Amino acid sequence: MPQLNGGGGDDLGANDEMISFKDEGEQEEKISENVSAERDLDDLKSSLVNESENNSSSSDSEQAERRPQPRPDLDSYEKTRDYFSEAFRRQQDGGFFKSPHYPGYPIFMIPDLTNPYLSNGALSPSARTYLQMKWPLLDVPGAAGLKDSRSPTPGHLVSTPYNLSIHWVYPFSLVSKAPLCVPLLSSLLQSNKVPVVQHAHHVHPLTPLITYSNEHFSPGTPPSHLSPEILDPKTGIPRTPHPSELSPYYPLSPGAVGQIPHPLGWLVPQQGQHMYSIPPGGFRHPYPTLAMNASMSSHPQKESNIFRFSPHMMPHHPHGMHQTGIPHPAIVSPAIKQEPNTHDHMSPSMHSKSPGPVKKEEDKKPHIKKPLNAFMLYMKEMRAKVVAECTLKESAAINQILGRRWHSLSREEQAKYYELARKERQLHSQLYPGWSARDNYGKRKKRKRDNKPDSTPEDFSISNKKQCVQYLPSEKMCDSPASSHGSMLDSPATPSAALASPAAPAATHSEQAQPLSLTTKPEGRLHHHFLTGKPSGSASSSSSSSSSSSSSHPSISIPIGTSGSHSTPILPRPIPFSSLHHSMLSPPSPFHQAALHSHHALFQSQPLSLVTKLSD
DNA sequence: ATACCTTTGAAGATT
DNA sequence: AATCTTCAAAGGTAT
Numbered sequence: 258m259p260q261l262n263g264g265g266g267d268d269l270g271a272n273d274e275m276i277s278f279k280d281e282g283e284q285e286e287k288i289s290e291n292v293s294a295e296r297d298l299d300d301l302k303s304s305l306v307n308e309s310e311n312n313s314s315s316s317d318s319e320q321a322e323r324r325p326q327p328r329p330d331l332d333s334y335e336k337t338r339d340y341f342s343e344a345f346r347r348q349q350d351g352g353f354f355k356s357p358h359y360p361g362y363p364i365f366m367i368p369d370l371t372n373p374y375l376s377n378g379a380l381s382p383s384a385r386t387y388l389q390m391k392w393p394l395l396d397v398p399g400a401a402g403l404k405d406s407r408s409p410t411p412g413h414l415v416s417t418p419y420n421l422s423i424h425w426v427y428p429f430s431l432v433s434k435a436p437l438c439v440p441l442l443s444s445l446l447q448s449n450k451v452p453v454v455q456h457a458h459h460v461h462p463l464t465p466l467i468t469y470s471n472e473h474f475s476p477g478t479p480p481s482h483l484s485p486e487i488l489d490p491k492t493g494i495p496r497t498p499h500p501s502e503l504s505p506y507y508p509l510s511p512g513a514v515g516q517i518p519h520p521l522g523w524l525v526p527q528q529g530q531h532m533y534s535i536p537p538g539g540f541r542h543p544y545p546t547l548a549m550n551a552s553m554s555s556h557p558q559k560e561s562n563i564f565r566f567s568p569h570m571m572p573h574h575p576h577g578m579h580q581t582g583i584p585h586p587a588i589v590s591p592a593i594k595q596e597p598n599t600h601d602h603m604s605p606s607m608h609s610k611s612p613g614p615v616k617k618e619e620d621k622k623p624h625i626k627k628p629l630n631a632f633m634l635y636m637k638e639m640r641a642k643v644v645a646e647c648t649l650k651e652s653a654a655i656n657q658i659l660g661r662r663w664h665s666l667s668r669e670e671q672a673k674y675y676e677l678a679r680k681e682r683q684l685h686s687q688l689y690p691g692w693s694a695r696d697n698y699g700k701r702k703k704r705k706r707d708n709k710p711d712s713t714p715e716d717f718s719i720s721n722k723k724q725c726v727q728y729l730p731s732e733k734m735c736d737s738p739a740s741s742h743g744s745m746l747d748s749p750a751t752p753s754a755a756l757a758s759p760a761a762p763a764a765t766h767s768e769q770a771q772p773l774s775l776t777t778k779p780e781g782r783l784h785h786h787f788l789t790g791k792p793s794g795s796a797s798s799s800s801s802s803s804s805s806s807s808s809s810h811p812s813i814s815i816p817i818g819t820s821g822s823h824s825t826p827i828l829p830r831p832i833p834f835s836s837l838h839h840s841m842l843s844p845p846s847p848f849h850q851a852a853l854h855s856h857h858a859l860f861q862s863q864p865l866s867l868v869t870k871l872s873d
Numbered sequence: 874a875t876a877c878c879t880t881t882g883a884a885g886a887t888t
Numbered sequence: 889a890a891t892c893t894t895c896a897a898a899g900g901t902a903t
Contacts, residue, residue: 627896632881636897644899652899653879660880678882694884697895701876 624700625692628685631674635663 629637636659643655643662663671685692 627883627894629896630882633896636880640898650900651878652897653877653901655898655900656878656880658880663881675882682883694895695886698885699894701895 625689625696627694627697628681629678631671631678632660632663634677634681635659635666635671635674 636656639659639662640655643649643658647655647658649655649658
């Protein structure tokens with residue numbers, strides 16, 4: 258990771274800066290809104306919120322539409338989550354809360370329980386960590402024994418907060434009506450309008466607010482807590498969720514649910530025993546269910562109430578699927594994704610058999626998804642939050658924000674995710690020894706990227722600018738707190754991807770010209786993983802580079818004026834750009850960060866002009 | 874209905 | 889060894 262790597266050099270990254278520029282010019286207010294994680298700033302920002310709301314013409318209407326109306330496309334996804342949450346909720350407090358989609362929430366951990374690779378589950382680990390960090394003191398009764406003592410990650414030090422006592426209040430109306438501004442939300446949260454878990458201290462810097470995705474509260478759909486059943490998207494009739502619905506990506510059968518391993522369990526084999534007897538040669542092993550027994554047993558209540566599955570329900574089953582027929586979360590049923598070539602070397606059982614009759618026989622080969630990387634984990638966890646805070650809808654835009662936020666994370670924070678990702682990969686490899694990323698090649702319809710046709714540097718700029726225009730500038734764009742650019746306050750040194758751009762290695766200045774390094778793909782990536790110490794092969798742009806953790810010292814940043822969200826951070830001392838390059842390969846240092854700040858400052862002065870130019 | 878877009882990171886493929 | 893390509897999630901948007 259950029260930051261981690263020490264790639265401080267990237268700091269120069271054009272991307273971030275570019276984006277920021279735009280943001281600044283166009284949406285300063287929003288930027289300020291951002292999440293900056295600091296609640297301290299909320300007050301200051303709150304004023305901005307109003308502005309942003311007003312400014313963003315669409316915001317109200319859109320939001321109103323969005324939140325209140327159930328989104329069909331989301332239904333399935335929601336259903337799955339809701340189901341879990343619902344169950345969890347019941348267990349927790351008799352059903353007095355609505356589960357937010359926010360994976361980081363305790364509730365979300367449920368999916369995780371089932372499987373680390375649940376669509377949500379992937380996050381779950383991170384979520385756990387997140388929670389732990391957020392509520393370090395929280396402990397799970399039965400889970401104690403399950404703690405992953407081995408985990409180096411700080412987050413793992415704490416047991417998962419399953420039994421947190423949480424007061425859930427339905428924020429639905431509030432959310433739906435209110436603009437998704439951070440400040441506002443925060444205030445709401447504080448006002449107890451939304452579920453709040455209060456911890457005396459230790460609020461995760463990244464998640465100052467307990468955010469929920471709007472979607473969770475859509476009025477259109479009855480709160481899950483209100484009804485045990487989920488509505489059939491098509492019929493609208495309440496029905497018991499089908500196991501397969503639990504996770505769109507990783508369908509679980511009821512039995513699977515029962516097999517849900519302890520959240521940490523999936524990471525750690527119980528008692529050192531091999532949880533998953535993994536066939537020497539082949540993958541296709543059921544996901545970690547094993548752990549569950551122990552973990553679940555520790556939570557009798559959960560079993561009875563939520564999962565109602567006894568540990569014994571899950572005997573070992575030979576194929577990749579659980580005895581329950583539950584495919585590994587990472588496995589996508591062929592029915593869902595079909596692959597041109599199909600080798601039937603898989604046992605029939607592998608085919609999605611889950612509840613639904615699966616038809617396609619052929620393609621039985623399950624699609625095993627890649628394990629999520631650190632950023633993906635982060636994204637999953639934070640997306641809902643960003644969505645809630647911003648008026649943005651487009652994932653592309655959200656992702657840009659997330660990318661910036663990611664860079665703004667401190668090393669420790671990123672380390673958490675790297676560690677989680679590492680564990681995910683590890684688990685994945687154990688579960689699917691024979692799996693290779695290559696197996697999935699070509700499964701995604703086509704990676705277009707054709708645009709690249711002779712992408713000359715110029716072309717890049719063009720394309721970039723285009724993207725830029727679409728997403729960044731969009732009025733809706735909510736700037737990430739960390740956005741390097743303008744809001745130096747939160748993220749002082751956001752790494753900029755630009756640096757990495759192969760085309761312009763030297764880039765420091767050139768990047769500015771092409772801030773949008775959004776082009777990410779085209780550019781090669783070169784970074785060192787701070788954890789692994791080895792350069793990642795990817796070529797992403799520079800992003801990687803990261804920067805340093807810019808946010809490593811969020812505390813120093815001070816918001817200044819509404820307009821800006823620009824605050825003047827207290828910087829160590831500026832470093833010449835020229836000296837920044839090397840940083841890419843070396844761990845970020847305070848100096849780098851400082852340099853970054855200065856860098857940003859420079860850009861800030863003329864952000865728009867650059868953008869404009871490009872756009873022209 | 875499907876692909877695109879966008880992000881970072883990992884891994885495989887290519888040079 | 890360095891670079892490039894693909895995929896992972898997600899959901900609005902475009903075709």
